[in-house]
Each structure stands twice: as C-alpha cells, then as structure tokens.
Amino acid sequence: MARSKSDNxxxxxxxxxxxxxxxSGYGENTAKLDDLAKxxxxxxxxxxxxxxxxxxxxxxxSLKAGDRGPTLIEDFIFREKLTHFDHERIPERVxxxxxxxxxxxxxxxxxxxxxxxxxxxxxxxxxxxxFVRFSTVAGSRxxxxxxxxxxxxxxxxxxxEGNFDIVGNNIPVFFIQDAIKFPDFIxxxxxxxxxxxxxxASAHDTFWDFVSLTPESMHMIMWxxxxxxxxxxxxxxxxxxxxxxxxxxxxxxxxxxxxxWKPVLGVHSVTWDEAQKISGYDPDxxxxxxWEAIENGDFPEWELGIQVVEERNETKFDFDLLDPTKIIPxxxxxxxxxxxxxxxxxxENFFAExxxxxxxxGNIVPGIDFTNDPLMQGRLFSYTDTQLIRLGGPNFHELPIxxxxxxxxxxxxxxxxxxxINRGRASYEPNRVRGGCPFQAGVDMGGFQSYAEKIDAQxxxxxxPSFMDHFSQAALFFHSQSLPERNHIVNALRFELGKVEVRAxxxxxxxxxxxxxxxxxxxxxxxxxxxxxxxxEKPLNLNFPADADPKKxxxxxxxSEMKPSSALSMANTRKDSVKTRKxxxxxxxxxxxxxxxxxxxxxxxxxxxxxxxxxxxxMVTGVSGESINADFSLLTAAxxxxxxxxxxxxxxxxxxxxQHPEAIEFVNDALRHCKAICALAEGVDLLESCPRAEQTGLxxxxxxxxxxxxxxxSATARQVADDFIVDIARHRxxxxxxxxxxx
Ligand code: HEM
Numbered sequence: 001m002a003r004s005k006s007d008n009x010x011x012x013x014x015x016x017x018x019x020x021x022x023x024s025g026y027g028e029n030t031a032k033l034d035d036l037a038k039x040x041x042x043x044x045x046x047x048x049x050x051x052x053x054x055x056x057x058x059x060x061x062s063l064k065a066g067d068r069g070p071t072l073i074e075d076f077i078f079r080e081k082l083t084h085f086d087h088e089r090i091p092e093r094v095x096x097x098x099x100x101x102x103x104x105x106x107x108x109x110x111x112x113x114x115x116x117x118x119x120x121x122x123x124x125x126x127x128x129x130x131f132v133r134f135s136t137v138a139g140s141r142x143x144x145x146x147x148x149x150x151x152x153x154x155x156x157x158x159x160x161e162g163n164f165d166i167v168g169n170n171i172p173v174f175f176i177q178d179a180i181k182f183p184d185f186i187x188x189x190x191x192x193x194x195x196x197x198x199x200x201a202s203a204h205d206t207f208w209d210f211v212s213l214t215p216e217s218m219h220m221i222m223w224x225x226x227x228x229x230x231x232x233x234x235x236x237x238x239x240x241x242x243x244x245x246x247x248x249x250x251x252x253x254x255x256x257x258x259x260x261w262k263p264v265l266g267v268h269s270v271t272w273d274e275a276q277k278i279s280g281y282d283p284d285x286x287x288x289x290x291w292e293a294i295e296n297g298d299f300p301e302w303e304l305g306i307q308v309v310e311e312r313n314e315t316k317f318d319f320d321l322l323d324p325t326k327i328i329p330x331x332x333x334x335x336x337x338x339x340x341x342x343x344x345x346x347x348e349n350f351f352a353e354x355x356x357x358x359x360x361x362g363n364i365v366p367g368i369d370f371t372n373d374p375l376m377q378g379r380l381f382s383y384t385d386t387q388l389i390r391l392g393g394p395n396f397h398e399l400p401i402x403x404x405x406x407x408x409x410x411x412x413x414x415x416x417x418x419x420x421i422n423r424g425r426a427s428y429e430p431n432r433v434r435g436g437c438p439f440q441a442g443v444d445m446g447g448f449q450s451y452a453e454k455i456d457a458q459x460x461x462x463x464x465p466s467f468m469d470h471f472s473q474a475a476l477f478f479h480s481q482s483l484p485e486r487n488h489i490v491n492a493l494r495f496e497l498g499k500v501e502v503r504a505x506x507x508x509x510x511x512x513x514x515x516x517x518x519x520x521x522x523x524x525x526x527x528x529x530x531x532x533x534x535x536x537e538k539p540l541n542l543n544f545p546a547d548a549d550p551k552k553x554x555x556x557x558x559x560s561e562m563k564p565s566s567a568l569s570m571a572n573t574r575k576d577s578v579k580t581r582k583x584x585x586x587x588x589x590x591x592x593x594x595x596x597x598x599x600x601x602x603x604x605x606x607x608x609x610x611x612x613x614x615x616x617x618x619m620v621t622g623v624s625g626e627s628i629n630a631d632f633s634l635l636t637a638a639x640x641x642x643x644x645x646x647x648x649x650x651x652x653x654x655x656x657x658x659q660h661p662e663a664i665e666f667v668n669d670a671l672r673h674c675k676a677i678c679a680l681a682e683g684v685d686l687l688e689s690c691p692r693a694e695q696t697g698l699x700x701x702x703x704x705x706x707x708x709x710x711x712x713x714s715a716t717a718r719q720v721a722d723d724f725i726v727d728i729a730r731h732r733x734x735x736x737x738x739x740x741x742x743x
Contacts, residue, residue, distance in 0.1 A: 029105060031405040032129035032158045033345075039400040040348060050080055090355070091390050092141040095186055096152045098200070099135030100234070100287040101354035102294055104343035106130050106157060106304070112338055115255060115308060116247035118367030119446075120159040121338070129158045131401060132343060133357055134234045134290070138189050139200025144279035145286035146270070147200035148229045148492065153239030153261060154359040155341065161446060162406045165363040166259050167383070171228060172240035174324045175217040177467050179378015185210060185217075203499035212508035216467075218474040218516055219325050225492040226477075226485060227269035227570065232643075232731075233289045235300035235580070236268040243361075243376040244321045246369040246451055247308070254451050256314065256321055256371065258328060260305035260335050266574040268731045270640070271673050272492060277640040285641070291346055298580045299344040305335035318562070319473065320466035324375040326473055330567040353401045358387045366443075369451040374463075393417055409438035472562055474516045480564040482571035487739025490520060494527030494740075507533055523740040578728045579607035581643040584670075586613050586663055586686070587630075590652030593622035595680050595717045599646055602721035608728065610646070613637045615660055623650050634662035639669035644728045648717070649681025658689055668692050671709075674736045676727035678710040678720060687711055696736070708733030 048056045056077055063075035071078065093099075105127040112121040120128040135152035136143065151170040156163055176185050187193070188210035189202050198204050202224070211217045223229070231237040239261030248254045270278065278285045293300055307328050309321065319326040347353035360383040361376060370376060387396055393416030396402055408420075411427045426434040441447035478486065493513070497506050510532045514521035521532045566572045583603050585596060600610045614620045614630035621627045631637075639645060645667060647654075657663040663686065670677050671692040679687040687693055687709075696709055703712040708727045710720050727733070 029127035029129055032103070032131075035403065035405055036348075036353075036400050039352075050077055051084070090392065093135075093390065094386055095137050096135035096154075097141045098139045098143050098145070099133045099152065099354060100290055101131060101133040101347055101357060102290060102300075102343040103345040103347065104130050104132065104299070104341060106155075106339055106341045108304075108339040109337070112247075113249060115249055115257070115306075116367035117250040118159070118164070118247075118365050119161045120157055120164070120365070121367070126160075128160075129405070130341060131156045131158075131353070131357060132341070133354060133359065134286070136200065138202065143200035144283040146230060146275040146278045146283070148202060148224065148272070148275065148496075149200065150224060150229065151231060151234065151237060153237070155239075155261075156357065156359060156363070158405045159365055160406055161365045163363045163402075163404045164365045164368060165359045165361065166239075166241050167359045167361045167379075168239050168241045168259065168261070170231065170237040170239055171220065171223040172238075172242055172258075172260075172327045173220050173223065173473070174242055174375055175211075175220045176214065176375065177216050177323055177325055177463065178374040179376075179382070181214075182375075182378060182382070185214075201499075203496040205500050205502055205505060208497060208500050208505050208509055209502070212505050212512060215470040215512055215515075216325050218470050218512055219477060222474045222477040222489065222516065225489045225496065226481065227271070227488050228267075229492075230269050230272060230275040231286070232268040232270050233265075233293075233580075234286050235290065235293060236263050236265050238262060238267055239302065242324055243373045244309075244371050246371055247306075248367055248369060248451055252452075254311060254369070254453075256309040256311065258307040260307070261302040261341065262305055262335070262337065264301040264303065265577065265579065266731075267570050268573065269570065271732075272488070272495065274640040274669075274673050277638060277669070281638045281641055290343075293580055294343060294346050296580075299342050301343075302341045303337045304339045304341060305337050307333040307335055309333060319469060320464060322371055322373045322464075323467045324373055325467075325470070329476070329562065329565040331563070331565050335567075352399075356391060356396070356399050357401045358383070358391060358396050358399075360384060360387070364448075366446060366448050372453075395419065411438075471515045476562040476565060477568055478517050478520060480566065480568035482569050482734070483741065484734035484737060484739065485569060485571060486520070487737070487741050490523045490527070490740045493520075493524045497524065497528055503530075506530060519741065527740065575730050577607065578603070578643075578725055581608040581728055582641070583608055583610050583644045583646055583728065584613050584637065584639065584642040584666070585610055585646045585648065586657055586666060586683075587620055587628070587648060587650070588615055588653040588656035589621050590656070591620065591622045591628075591650035592648050592653070592681060593624040593626040595648035595650070595683075596622065596628065597626065598717035599648065599678075599721055599724070602717070602725065606725045608643075608725075611637070611642070613666070615656060615663075623652075634660055634666070637666075638662075639666045639673065639675070642670075642675075643731075644676040644678075644724070645670040646724070647677070647679040647683030647686050649683050651682050654682040654686050657686055664690055671696065671736070674708065674732040674734055676708045676724060676730065676733070678724040678727075679712075680715060680717060680720070681713055684711045684713055707736045709736075 048059060050056060062071045062078040064071050106120070107127050108121045108124055110124055120126060133152065133154045136145065136147050136149040137152065138149055139147050153170055154165065154167045156165050176182065189207045191197055191199055192204060192206050211221060241259030244256045244258055246254050247257045282288065290300065314321055317328065361379045362383065370380065388394060391399070395415050395418050398419045411429055413422060413427045424434050430436060443449045478489065481489065497509055500506050506528055507530065510521050510525050510530060513524055514532050525532045587596060603610045611631040612620065612628050613632045613634060615634055617630050617633045619627045620630050647667065667687060668690040671690060677687065688698055698704060698711055702714060705723060708730060710724055710727065712720065
C-alpha cells in the first residue's frame with residue numbers, strides 16, 4: 001500500500017499542518033489550514049480536564065453519599081459531562097443530510113481575466129484552498145451511500161476576496177423549475193409522513209405521484225433512472241453548477257456561464273443489483289472510498305469546465321438559459337477546461353468540519369453573479385435560513401470551517417455563540433468615533449458590485465412560455481445513451497414504478513414516458529404488466545391545441561429535434577486507467593505462487609490495488625511455500641466491493657474455494673455485474689462452477705479472452721496481465737448483459 005501522504009492528527013500539534021504535508025499538493029497555500037489549526041485540540045500527553053480546565057482525578061465514579069448512596073448534585077464533573085453529552089446532536093440537514101467531505105485546493109490553468117475579474121481565476125500560480133462535501137439528497141444522516149439518488153457536489157473556495165461556493169449536483173439539471181415547488185418535491189421524495197418509509201429511496205408512491213403530475217421533472221427523471229444515480233465512487237462522477245451563472249470582467253462585461261466538474265478518473269457507475277448489495281455489505285462504501293484514496297495519497301482530481309454564452313446569444317437556443325431543467329449540449333457550446341481541483345486532506349473531525357460546513361449559492365465574489373433562474377433565486381433565500389436553525393444562530397460564519405481567509409470587518413454584532421471580540425465604541429456606519437471604520441470599499445478597491453442587469457417588467461406570478469418544453473431534452477438524454485444504458489433506465493423505471501402501489505400513478509408515468517420515447521414507455525409497461533395508455537396519441541409536446549393560448553399552454557411544442565450528444569453517455573468516458581481500482585484475488589492454501597505474485601506486481605505497477613480474499617483471515621500459503629496475508633475473509637468481502645476478480649490456479653486452493661458457496665457467489669456476481677475476470681489453470685474450474693459461466697461459452701476451448709473474461713489453463717500471469725489490466729480499465733463489459741430493449 002502506498003505510504004499515506006495525509007497527515008496524522010497526533011503529529012500535527014503545535015506546528016503548521018501544511019508544513020507537514022511534505023510537498024503534497026497543498027504545499028504553498030497554507031492559509032486555510034493554518035486558520036483551522038488555531039482550533040485543533042490534541043490530547044496527546046495531556047491531563048483530562050473539565051471544560052473549565054480543572055484536572056479530573058477520577059473519570060470512573062460519580063460523587064456519592066457513601067459508596068452505595070445517591071449521586072450528589074454538587075458533582076460538577078458529572079453534571080458537566082452529562083449535560084454536554086445530552087446536547088451533542090444538532091438537526092441534520094433538511095436535505096443532503098448524508099455526506100462526506102475533504103479539503104483540497106483549486107488552481108486555474110491560465111488567467112480568465114477575459115471572462116471574470118474574480119481574483120482566484122487570474123493567476124495559475126495561486127492555489128485556492130477548498131472544502132468539498134459530497135452527499136445524497138433524500139436519506140437521513142445514517143442512510144446508505146448507494147441509494148439511487150442525486151449526489152450533491154458542493155465546493156467552498158476560500159478565495160482572497162471571500163468565500164465562493166458552487167453548490168452543485170452530479171446531474172446537470174433539476175426536477176423543478178421554480179423554488180416554490182422545492183418543499184413539495186422534497187416532501188414527496190422523503191419517507192412518507194405517516195410511517196416514515198422508505199429510507200433513502202425514491203421507489204414509493206408519493207415521489208412518483210408528484211413526478212407524474214409534474215412533467216417538467218422528466219428530463220431529470222431520465223438522469224436519475226440512469227446509472228449516474230449509482231456512482232462507482234464520488235471520485236468518478238461529474239459535478240455541475242446547474243444554473244446559468246454570470247461572469248463579469250474588469251471592464252464590466254457580463255457573460256452567461258455554466259460550471260462543470262470533470263473527474264480525471266472518468267465517470268463510472270455500479271449496477272443496480274450491485275448498489276443494493278453494497279448497501280448491505282458496506283453502507284459507507286463511498287465515504288470509505290474517498291477517505292482511503294486520500295489517506296493512500298491517491299488524491300481525487302476534477303477539472304473545472306465552463307460553458308460561456310455571450311449575452312447577445314441569450315435567446316438563440318431552443319430552450320431558456322434560465323430554465324434549470326435544461327442543459328446546453330456540449331456539442332452546441334463546448335466546455336472549456338479552466339482549472340483543476342485536487343482533494344488532498346481528510347478532515348480532522350467529521351462534526352466540526354463536514355457536519356458544520358455551511359454552503360450557500362449566495363456566496364459569490366466580485367466577477368461572478370446570479371441570473372434570474374427562479375430555482376436559483378429561491379435558493380438564495382433558503383440556505384441561510386435553514387443554516388440559522390441547523391447551526392443555532394446568526395454566527396455560524398465564525399465556525400472554523402466556514403470562516404473565510406479574507407478578513408471580516410463589519411458592524412454586525414452579538415447573537416448566540418458570538419466568538420469575535422469587536423473592539424471599539426461604534427457598531428454603526430457612518431461614524432466618526434471610529435474614524436468611519438470599517439470603510440465601504442470602492443469597486444476599484446475590490447468592493448462587490450451587483451451586475452447592472454436591465455429589468456423592465458410587470459410583477460407577475462407566472463412561468464415563462466420559454467420554460468415549457470419538458471420532453472425534448474429528456475428524449476435527447478435517452479437517445480444519447482448506449483443500448484446497455486437505455487436498458488438500465490428501463491430496468492430502473494420497472495423497479496421504481498414496480499414499488500408503486502397505486503396503479504393510476506404508474507399509468508400516468510407511462511403517459512409521460514411515452515412523451516419521451518415510445519419504445520421506452522412500451523418496455524417499462526411490459527415490465528409492469530400494463531399497457532401504455534392509448535391517449536394522448538401524439539407526444540404531449542406535439543399535441544398543442546390550435547386554439548390554445550401559447551403563453552398559458554404547457555408543455556410546449558419543441559422547436560426542433562435535438563441531435564444526440566455523446567457527452568451525455570458514460571459509454572464515452574475515459575477508460576484508460578486502472579488507478580485506484582480494487583482487484584480481488586480469490587485464494588486458499590496451495591495457491592499458485594507465481595500466478596499470484598506476478599499478477600500482484602503487474603496490478604500494483606498499473607496503479608490498482610490487489611486484495612487477497614481467503615476462506616479465513618490470517619496467512620495463506622502458496623504451493624511453493626510463499627505466504628500472503630488475507631486482507632478479507634469470504635465472510636467480510638463480496639464481489640460488489642471490487643472492480644475485478646482474479647482466480648489464480650493451484651489445485652488445492654481451488655478445491656477449497658469450490659467448497660465455499662461464498663466463493664461461487666463472489667465469482668458469479670462478478671460475471672453478472674460484467675466485471676473483468678481472469679482465471680488461470682485450475683482457477684478456470686472455479687469460474688466454470690458458477691451458474692452464470694454457462695452463458696459465457698466457457699469450457700469450449702483451452703483459452704478464451706472475450707467480453708472482459710480471460711480464462712486459460714495454460715497461460716501464465718505474466719502473459720495475460722496486460723490484457724487483464726486493459727479489461728479492468730474498460731470498467732464494465734456490458735455485452736455480457738441482456739436487457740429489455742434490443743437494437
Ligand atoms: C439546482 C438545484 C439544487 C442543487 C444543485 C442543490 C444542491 C444542494 C447541495 C449540494 C446541498 C448540500 C450542501 C452541503 O453539502 O452541505 C444542498 C442543501 C440544501 N439545499 Fe439545495 N440544491 C438545489 C435546489 C435547492 C432548492 C430549490 C432549495 C430551496 C429553495 C434548496 C435548499 C436546500 C437546503 C435547505 C439545503 C440544506 C443546507 C444546509 O443545511 O446547510 N436546494 N443543496
């Protein structure tokens with residue numbers, strides 16, 4: 001295992017944390033780490049004390065009237081300890097409660113001065129500290145990581161001009177167009193109110209009831225029913241700012257901008273069957289994966305991309321740039337990659353950092369501004385409002401994880417848990433008693449100036465007709481998917497709607513799906529044992545009544561059919577690396593030493609991690625007497641937790657494994673989930689003992705290498721290692737799978 005580059009808490013006491021990072025990416029910009037270090041407590045070598053600093057001599061017994069008598073109320077040590085414990089919990093986030101975070105930094109590739117005056121986007125030598133929190137949306141704090149759900153992707157940049165947050169998701173669109181619908185949507189997707197069932201799942205009546213009555217959600221539904229909603233790793237998913245933002249340069253010129261995060265490892269997901277199994281074997285799968293990658297020095301990276309639209313082109317698209325249920329296809333406006341985000345340090349303390357961090361779409365810096373997207377506008381209110389109660393008052397910006405590295409000076413005062421000790425008589429402005437301080441900053445001194453957008457409108461509670469095409473981009477997404485991906489969407493819909501009890505909800509959903517694609521609706525209907533409702537015959541989009549007021553009628557007629565976009569399919573992601581992939585070696589005593597050690601070397605050299613899985617923990621000995629320590633027993637590991645499986649030879653090793661149903665299930669699941677498998681010598685027998693091996697054409701010859709399966713009775717590990725590594729890098733071999741849709 002690579003030596004951990006992340007620092008250990010106990011080594012940090014009394015020194016600059018960043019200085020300990022030995023030249024790791026964080027290196028030169030220690031500003032936020034030094035800031036956090038002021039609050040780090042480390043008990044190494046210290047006496048136990050009360051919160052008042054009084055040393056405690058006995059932490060085992062409360063103070064009593066006699067050793068069998070009642071506890072005395074004067075026991076301040078006991079009272080303080082219990083009182084603090086009784087108040088340890090704060091409310092979980094009303095959404096995105098389940099999450100995990102990491103520190104890192106961001107660096108721009110070249111100055112973005114032509115688009116924005118934001119200081120952190122000017123100088124490629126500047127490393128801006130960041131804190132990132134990934135999350136699921138619907139589940140509670142303790143729910144599984146592998147729920148079918150949107151993933152939150154929130155990034156706080158501690159810039160020299162103040163904090164800038166991109167509070168995004170791993171899906172580039174949203175369910176609803178107007179924030180006034182957010183509480184309805186969240187109430188529908190959360191566990192049902194009468195019995196609080198189900199946890200962290202959209203597969204229930206209230207969610208689909210809402211969706212079936214909300215056609216604007218159909219584009220997002222396509223994404224959420226795709227494998228994007230069950231990522232292999234948080235390190236292998238994209239992120240999106242979703243809304244159209246604005247960038248403003250020093251000359252005051254504004255442009256529309258969409259933010260994208262592109263993972264350096266590519267975009268990869270697991271299968272739904274795997275997701276459900278992982279939820280049982282390791283509900284912390286994503287959290288653990290991120291933590292371990294950073295501890296191992298495999299720092300996750302993303303490139304920041306922007307799509308830039310000139311203001312004069314605002315209305316040139318078939319959709320409205322202010323509509324958060326729409327993407328700008330990358331083929332129409334390419335994504336420019338402008339910088340790199342690296343996560344290189346795990347938090348010291350989950351609660352202090354990951355739980356107390358407060359992101360806000362409203363945290364912007366000069367050079368970046370909002371647009372009138374009605375979902376974004378509502379978010380601008382909601383985040384501070386919720387954080388006031390979640391974090392207990394108006395001073396949560398003073399919490400170490402939230403405070404900016406830019407200095408804070410204003411006349412705000414007091415409130416619960418105030419930490420700042422403001423000096424002086426004046427807490428108002430203008431004042432003379434403090435010489436007018438703090439001063440307003442002119443724009444030329446870095447003062448924020450809102451973009452002077454011209455608005456000439458009537459106050460009106462209506463939605464723009466330009467928001468009303470709800471199906472064109474849903475169809476664009478579906479038609480841009482590879483066949484296996486389309487099959488997965490059909491199966492996801494069959495699963496989700498199969499859990500819905502009210503038939504009318506299923507039928508309404510089939511009607512909406514029919515508006516996206518007839519084949520899709522037909523395949524889902526077949527799985528539900530229903531017919532697609534006969535009307536409307538035409539897609540709702542096209543069923544535009546001649547006499548309807550186009551301003552009021554929704555959904556609207558699409559202006560043109562959109563060409564498939566290859567950027568929307570994970571089939572086109574990069575598949576050139578096995579870095580950080582986990583390969584299971586199934587072994588027992590008597591394994592073929594050369595086959596194991598040669599393959600292990602090759603896999604480590606390629607950047608992946610081999611893990612030995614044996615019937616029990618402890619040392620396992622090869623046929624030539626070499627030993628290896630089992631990382632997992634067959635009881636504590638399962639194929640779903642690995643990327644690929646290696647079955648080396650060794651007569652008695654394979655004979656032993658064949659006696660274990662867990663070993664057969666392990667390999668069978670790897671076959672089912674289309675993972676790379678390599679079986680050598682007697683290992684081929686183990687592969688052939690699996691029920692699914694029949695479908696692979698195994699047993700017909702001495703050797704096969706197809707669809708991600710290498711099986712050879714004669715080849716050596718050295719001969720096949722390169723092929724196996726290429727197969728692992730492909731991630732999945734979907735041609736082994738059959739599905740409801742055929743080409
Ligand atoms: C494009 C649509 C949206 C995206 C991408 C989004 C993203 C996120 C993310 C990533 C978080 C978790 C932040 C963290 O890790 O602490 C979050 C939390 C939250 N979101 Fe949103 N959200 C969206 C829409 C909305 C809307 C429309 C509202 C309300 C009007 C809303 C209200 C909230 C609230 C109240 C929280 C909890 C914040 C906290 O407790 O700190 N979100 N959202």
